[in-house]
Amino acid sequence: MNKLQKYNNIIFAIFGTLGIILASFGIYQLIKDFIPRSHNQNAVISSDKVAALSADNKFQKILDFNLPIELDSTKGYYLFSIDQKTLHEPKQFKRGETVSDYYESMPLGGGVGSRAALSKKIYFGNFNNFIFSENCNSNFRLLFQFRVSANRVEYFTLPSSPLLIMRGASIDTDKDGVLTQRDMQELYIYNILKDTLVMVQNANSTIIDFKYLHHINKFIIKYGVDDNNDGTFNYLSEPSVLKSYDFTSNKLESILDSSTVNHAFEILAGKNGTK
Numbered sequence: 001m002n003k004l005q006k007y008n009n010i011i012f013a014i015f016g017t018l019g020i021i022l023a024s025f026g027i028y029q030l031i032k033d034f035i036p037r038s039h040n041q042n043a044v045i046s047s048d049k050v051a052a053l054s055a056d057n058k059f060q061k062i063l064d065f066n067l068p069i070e071l072d073s074t075k076g077y078y079l080f081s082i083d084q085k086t087l088h089e090p091k092q093f094k095r096g097e098t099v100s101d102y103y104e105s106m107p108l109g110g111g112v113g114s115r116a117a118l119s120k121k122i123y124f125g126n127f128n129n130f131i132f133s134e135n136c137n138s139n140f141r142l143l144f145q146f147r148v149s150a151n152r153v154e155y156f157t158l159p160s161s162p163l164l165i166m167r168g169a170s171i172d173t174d175k176d177g178v179l180t181q182r183d184m185q186e187l188y189i190y191n192i193l194k195d196t197l198v199m200v201q202n203a204n205s206t207i208i209d210f211k212y213l214h215h216i217n218k219f220i221i222k223y224g225v226d227d228n229n230d231g232t233f234n235y236l237s238e239p240s241v242l243k244s245y246d247f248t249s250n251k252l253e254s255i256l257d258s259s260t261v262n263h264a265f266e267i268l269a270g271k272n273g274t275k
Helices: 002-040 047-055 099-104 258-269
Strands: 058-065 069-072 076-092 121-125 129-134 141-142 149-159 163-168 186-193 194-202 207-211 218-225 239-247 250-256
Touching: 002 250, 047 058, 069 149, 076 121, 076 149, 129 149, 129 163, 163 207, 186 207
Parallel strands: none
Antiparallel strands: 058 076, 069 076, 076 129, 121 149, 129 141, 149 163, 163 186, 186 194, 207 218, 218 239, 239 250
16 A cells, blocks of 8 residues: 555545544434424413414414313213414414314314323323313313413322322423423412312422322422522432422421431531541
8 A cells, every 4th residue: 555545544534533523413413403392392382472472463372182081980070181282383363263263163183182191190291271070061170270381180089188289380480482391390289179279389499299198198299499590400410308288288398307307418428427
């Protein structure tokens, strides 16, 4: 192999490596840009965007109804979850037209389906509202009277009253223009017998998970704390706390005593002589 061939091989190897690096970077950018768009395409849009569309007498989100969920067959409790879809272009409200007129004119079939349940009483999805009904009669109750993006609903049978407990967001805390699970999550408790909806709030925190302990009648909530106040929760670097919620007083209490928590932290931080 002469010097010219060696030189050409070296140049080819250098530019080939650069080409692979640039191609990989381009693919990464495409994936990174595509995923948020596909994730947020059918998300509930923020209040600012809704206000801008409303000012022009337009809308771009439409309701997507799912088949009813049977919560309790003995009591005849059913729940209709409502998702949302995005029109390709904003649609103008016509004079005298109502929302029901719009849906009555749409063809039936396709695009409506039941959500898969992870268990009998827990359902996950991308919901903007729920309609509760007993025996699917004319007494239909719309649970939310404000805009929300809910991602989890769970049915609890408590001694005092059956409850629907939902996790979701009503405020665009990360300021990306849509309501998603990246926003700080809130907890909503609907009392079926009293027909009341309560929002459980814990300052500067998001709902990570919750669980009802039947034998001791305690409802435990795991909160993630937005330690740097950026409107999002970082699962890798920000702290979490456990709270106990009282359904009667609607109050949150610490479930673990401070001395035990402090002791655990001292062990982790090596402050008690351990290494």
